[in-house]
């Protein structure tokens with residue numbers, strides 16, 4: 001299972017990420033924010049394959065796709 005992580009301060013609401021997702025896992029949130037942008041959000045992440053196409057095409061580097069495995073890789077002890 002993957003998580004769609006968005007940095008809303010970078011996102012300009014262009015919708016490219018939504019258009020390229022081959023699984024329809026993300027959608028527009030349907031609300032305009034204070035900057036006039038309609039941001040993407042998770043729709044059904046059980047469909048997400050982790051292809052990272054959305055992350056790659058985002059012109060503003062606003063997206064990170066995280067897996068449960070990568071979350072577990074966060075070091076929790078000093079070396």
Ligand code: SF4
Pocket residue numbers: 006010011012013014015016017018039040057058059060061062063
């Ligand atoms: S492609 Fe990037 S800037 Fe465009 S809506 Fe998606 S996250 Fe926002």
Ligand code: SF4
Pocket residue numbers: 002004020021022023024025026047048049050051052053054055065
């Ligand atoms: S990683 Fe791929 S399948 Fe998942 S939301 Fe992004 S484009 Fe869609």
